[in-house]
Amino acid sequence: MLIAMFMAVLDVAVVNVALPTIHNELHATGAGLQLSVSGYTITYAVLIVTGARLGDLWGHGRMFRAGLALFTAASLACGLAPDIGGLIAFRGLQGVGAAAMVPQVLSIIQRTFSGPARMRATSMYTAVIAGGAAVGQVVGGLLVSANLFGSTWRPAFLVNVPIGLAALVISGRVLPKDRGEPGRGLDPVGVAVLTPTVLAFVVPLVLGHDEHWPLWGWLLLAASALGVAAFVTVERRLERRRGTPIIPGRTLALPGFALSIGLMFLVMAVMTGMFFALTLHLQGALGFSALDAGLAGAPAAGAIFVVSMRWRRLPARWYPWLVVAGLVVVALSSFALAGVLHGGTTGGLARWILQAVNGAGLGLAYSPLLGVMLSRIPVSDAADASGVISTTAQVSQVVGIATFGTLFLNLLAQAHLHASAHAVSAVLVVAGAIALLGALLAIRLSRVR
Incomplete structure (x- = not known):
């Protein structure tokens, strides 16, 4: 399930570094390029909650496989798209498949595992969500730069096909054979x-x-x-x-759920906004190739994954405070990274170290937050909570890219030396300030029982 979900999360970011190549090969306009990215994002965000409820109604395993099959077929169509119009349409279908598939993952985890096994599974789940955006930049850069068989950007989509087919075969054997709860209704x-x-x-x-x-x-x-x-x-x-x-009031009334959702939105928006602005700066102003720009996110991606898998080893009473500490680390490392990049240089080793520290802070903030939230969700509310969590994760990425991207591009338009460096530094300072605000809000989590 997590392999399939990782593909869906990855596809939000993996295309960004391929856009210049798509522009050249398909003669796409700026609007066409934007829609090739947003067509997936929009359909995914709009349909997630409905996908979660359909899983309750028709069976989570059945809905997961249907979504995975559609996502895989749409990925093949994207990779073979002859023009930008076809790519936009197939990206929309990818989003429909992801919206049907992703919400079922959390529902199946909640219904299948209990105790320490559930906590391990949710740790892996949070690692995939938190690390997917960062890893997407790396994978996209590697696939585009490899230019396999002269196919340039197409492997960014075609790589999903063999993985999706394998996951589809395996899922038919290992997923529970649930038949849904027809009495629930679709609303x-x-x-x-x-x-x-x-x-x-x-x-x-x-x-x-x-x-x-x-x-x-x-x-x-x-x-x-x-x-x-x-x-x-x-x-x-x-x-x-x-x-x-479709979203019962009792789900939103679960202890700490509304606060956790708000903090989750904040962390994801800050993370995707920073990554987006950094990628634009590295490729646009510093002349990084798609591969170099993708690899620039490797320290953060690695740190997010490691922290997301290891935080459970700490005492449970620390978990709410880990969120606070993680957001403080994000803020301080963002401020420091802004200082390193302000002069218009690549930042060298200091940038790599600070990006790793920043990623560790993001992992420390996000994974315990989601892990504690999931531990408080009853099995009966798993599907509804999954829809809310998945929608929040998706919409927060859209908001992060839109707000931080707009800030970066507006500052970039100012005609002065190192405009891009000043713009990305401003984005990092704003991100750090928002992270500090989140740390103050997260203190309230320690009081939730």
Whole structure:
């Protein structure tokens, strides 16, 4: 399950370093390139909660395999796409497959494992989510630079095909044969309100900068706020009638769940925003190749993975404070990295060390946060919580790239020496300040029982 999920998480970032090559080969416009990235992100973010509930309704193993099959087939189609229009369409199908597949992973973990085995499984789950964005940059750089058989960017998608087929065969043998809970219901009204609400929020963030923040974007953002209010009203009314809302109030009322979701959103937004701005700076201003830019993320990716797999060895009473400590480390290392890059140099060994420290802080903040949150979720609420967690992880990445990317590009437009260095330093300082704010909020986790 985690191998399949890793492909879905990876595909958010793996394409970024391939964009220059796609632009050259498919003669794509800027809008086309943006849609080739965001087509996946938008459909994935919009449909995750619905995918989680369909798993409850039809069976998590069955839904996982259906999503994996669609994701694998769409990856093949992306790798063979003859033009940018086809690539955009197939990226959307990839997002549909990921939205059907990913929410089932947490539900199956919660229903299959218990005690220490569940904690080990959730540690691996958090390592995949936290490290996927960083590893995506590395894998994308390696695949594009390898230029296998002269195929340039296409292996970034085709690599999913043999892995997906193998996972599909194995999953048929090892996943539990659940048949779902037909009595749960799909909550069509909730889906009908939530889907356009998420769409109205995500689309302006994804396309806003390239379109120079048009009026329609601001109107959609305002409409998304109204959509949230309408969704809350619909769900509360359904719950009072003893129906099955797509996000039950009892899930959000679990001890520390709402606070943990907020912190998770913050950590993921900071992480993806920093990685995005650093990649733009390294490739745009410092002339790094796709391979070099991808490998630049290796220290952070490695540190995130190691910390995500090892934090459980510490005493359980420390877990809430690990989140606080991790966010403080992220803040301090971001400030230091801003100072190293401000002068327009590559930063040398100091940049590598600080990126590793930064990654360790991100892993320390994210993994215990998600691990503690998952340990408090009853099995009966696993699917609903999985939908909320998966949606948060996806939307936070969109928000991180949109906000930090916009800040970087606006500062980059200023005509002065080392504009890119100043821009990336400003992004890192803002990220560090947000991490410090998160550390203050995370102190409240120690009081949750």
